[in-house]
Amino acid sequence: MQYKLNVLVAAAVTLFAGAVSAQEVVKIGHVAPTSGGIAHLGKDNENGARMAIDELNAKGVTIGGKKVKLELQAEDDAGDPKQGTAVAQKLVDSKVNGVIGHLNSGTSIPASKVYSDAGIPQISPSATNPKFTRNGYKTTFRVVADDVHLGGTLGRYAVKELKGKSIAVIDDRTAYGQGVADEFEKGVKGAGGTTVSHQFTTDKATDFTAILTQIKSKKPDVVFYGGMDAVAGPMIRQMKQLGIDAKFMGGDGICSGELPKLAAGAMGDGQVVCAEAGGVEGTQKVGMDKFREDYKKKFGTEVQIYSPYVYDAVNVMVAAMVKAGSADPAKYLPVLAKTDGYKGVTGTISFDEKGDVKNGALTLYTYKGEKREQIAVVR
Template structure:
């Protein structure tokens, strides 16, 4: 008799303990936004996978914030690389009271969405947005963990002068915000390093005939032709440079640094002629940590990292680190910690400047050999 009465009592105590533990648990919603449909869905999904790995890692750690056991939940949304869809998703996340946002993937979606997050006081860290404008809006909620286009153009200018020992360059841009910004930063850095800009010309992002511009360049005999534009323009430009007998090195940013460039350029591209740059990459000292992450990613998802998954993982872990330092997931409380964070990530040290740009962002330089992209260097 005595023992049968004790069993329900023990069960009742266990139940009440579990209920009180459950009452102590808080759920923190962090969003990831990227294109999960459309032409760059593979990049959006790669980023989302990186965010998911971070959430799982945090939940394994069993963190407490403000004395309460905390469970992190990922709200994954698709913006389809479309600015209108991006702002609709941003509003949905604000209404859902997320604690923070990781994303978006593209500059064209991150920039309009950033205003909505800023108005709601919700921190946003993009793992892959490179337009300088993203962090020039004066929003204290806006951060990124990769180098921006200004840093990219500057690194290419310094490389041209110091590593290629180029003395002269001819510069052309496609008049897009991206192309123009990149060309301006290249010009600034190249001049500062002692180079002379012998010609500056403009085209548009639909053009494929550059003969008139290139003929005017040929007379100046530049060591480097720099193009601020896309691979769709760079391919024909390289073919026409070859036809005109222009021997210069050809340089540009991440939008020409694609696997499609050799196809678009055909026989116009020769080994080591093209030097292009992408945001991201790790210096030798951080390679071990990144390789371990990539191995874990492949085991989990059965495929290789596309590009930015490690940066997405780091962005989310950096946000969570700021929450731990503030002992709170309340954006008002952890935002000041995020602004002064020093987080050791798998892609290197993450710390932000006053605008929200990553300090000392790395850039990877590539060339092409036998139609294959080949890494040259990681620089800052």
């Protein structure tokens, strides 16, 4: 009888310890394409999340008087909208406390409804399509400027700074590619310029001979591509093969450290001009430089594009939990929405009523000697 009693007591203690342990774990979901053509960007994002969580756990996080352990649940959506919603539902079913992601606008937008229905906050570090924060969901946030700002700025730059007279546009028909290309065209027209051609491809295409031949007949001095670096690299290569001597422009999707490799030596110095949402200058640059140094030390590779924004998004979310004294989404969500003046490595983060970052900066870059070089930070 005593033996049975001891067994029951031991079982009860184990169950209680398990319950306490479960309460002390805060699960952060992260979604990006870690397979497919832009897996290098997805892995970069995931690394940014791991870095933030490892640092926070090392420092120790206390929420509501209890020390918690942050746990990352990383998922792959392959950049596919259907897989994106399936993964979103998986995270909801896993009862994550919040989600950082997705990388692409095309997956972030449909997934945002799943998170909204479950009341789980979602911060995207890289979805720039304006629609992402315009569905009226209270759970949706982003820490980057949107395509209206990004595309418009590049369009004006093409006309005023690059003196583009014959501007051609190509987009990959994804939510991101089409969105940024459309805003680029508006920016060109607003600056008094004209576009001479708008061609379409896909985010899986490898042969651009037909569309580039049509564009070549227009004698372009600027070619803008709305899409990601995995397609932009081969496109730059084929432009060179066809003798198209034009500046090549794109948004944050092409603005990666991997682009010169993907272009396989076809990029001329200063030929590519791209913009990344976000940007730091002056004293704030010290924090970004340290992040890049720490990232390389930890992962043995350079930052691609978005990992600093993922890093900031995790920290902003956890800061809201700490301030609210709870990791319960319903309790910390109102605090997250009021985020104001958070000093991150990507700049100062404050959210407006839609969940967009206020006064978002943009950084313009070019490439020289196959290295990315900053041109300017604009707002």
